[in-house]
Amino acid sequence: MLREMTCIVCPNGCDLEIQVEDGKVLSVKGALCRRGEAYAEQEITDPRRNIATSVLVDGGELPLASVRLTAPIPKARIFDAMGEIRKVKLTAPVEAGTKVIGNLLGLGVDVIVTKDVGVRG
Numbered sequence: 001m002l003r004e005m006t007c008i009v010c011p012n013g014c015d016l017e018i019q020v021e022d023g024k025v026l027s028v029k030g031a032l033c034r035r036g037e038a039y040a041e042q043e044i045t046d047p048r049r050n051i052a053t054s055v056l057v058d059g060g061e062l063p064l065a066s067v068r069l070t071a072p073i074p075k076a077r078i079f080d081a082m083g084e085i086r087k088v089k090l091t092a093p094v095e096a097g098t099k100v101i102g103n104l105l106g107l108g109v110d111v112i113v114t115k116d117v118g119v120r121g
């Protein structure tokens with residue numbers, strides 16, 4: 001089976017043609033470098049995504065604080081991960097870099113704040 005996708009590892013955005021059989025990558029065409037081949041392999045065998053979203057902040061100058069994962073997680077776990085993140089409610093002030101969930105769903109990644117939120121004045 002032929003799968004087509006765009007490599008998103010760098011701005012070149014190479015169009016990849018991946019020959020797949022029984023879930024295994026047989027060949028990758030169109031990649032200008034080895035990172036594209038590794039990306040195709042990852043996407044076919046264990047697709048992962050990061051999450052960038054926000055959590056509620058009580059008493060903050062903004063109602064939400066942006067958060068992200070420290071590493072991508074399996075695509076199939078994104079829905080469950082969002083469910084956990086939605087339960088979080090912080091109290092201002094909130095500092096960038098603060099860990100709000102450790103070892104999310106036992107996946108070995110943390111959820112961290114990416115932007116400061118000060119106290120509402």
Ligand code: SF4
Nearest residue numbers: 007010013014033036
């Ligand atoms: S294959 Fe290499 S050059 Fe092409 S988009 Fe991916 S990382 Fe960039």
